[in-house]
Amino acid sequence: MANMALTTTTLPKFRHLGSTILRRTPTIGRNPRAFVTVSPRPLQASASQEASNAAEDGTKEVKRTAEDVKDKVISTGEQVAQKTKEVASSVSEAAQNMGEKAKQTVQEAWGSAKETSQKIKDTVVGKAEETVNDTADATKQTAENVQRSMNSKN
Structure with a gap:
């Protein structure tokens, strides 16, 4: 059977990437496949x-x-x-x-x-x-004058 290695790596600079799983598959040969899980950043x-x-x-x-x-x-x-x-x-x-x-x-x-x-x-x-x-004095005077004149003619 094929040799399988399971590796979990966390890179501090890329902490948001989460875990990385590497696996070698027998059909591909020596080329590893990486499965990356991402957690909320x-x-x-x-x-x-x-x-x-x-x-x-x-x-x-x-x-x-x-x-x-x-x-x-x-x-x-x-x-x-x-x-x-x-x-x-x-x-x-x-x-x-x-x-x-x-x-x-x-x-x-x-x-x-x-x-x-x-x-x-x-x-x-x-x-x-x-x-x-x-007027009363003047009338009196006139009346007296008239009377004198009449007395002098009689």
Whole structure:
């Protein structure tokens, strides 16, 4: 029978190749045949694991960034709402102050108009009284003159 040798060799540089089996067959002669078994390459497994870890890390970072952006948007929205309330309050106060000033101005104008009307009334009435008095005196004078003239003709 033929001489059969079974050899298992692992090469450190090519660790992923696994075991190699050499066998001499009687029909071929002295040419050995090699059967190589291949196990999963650790490089592929670790690369796959690293890619998975990187994807998880990337996902976590995207989530963190999205949450930061969301928080900033909410914070900005709250600040805008607060500013809007403050501005609305100050506008309301300014409008109220303007209303008070307008009311005061109208009241002052009304008081001034009343005083002016009273002065005009007093002046007109006073002049009318003077005119009436003057007219009455003049009429009296004329009546006295007419009576004197009539007495002198009789």
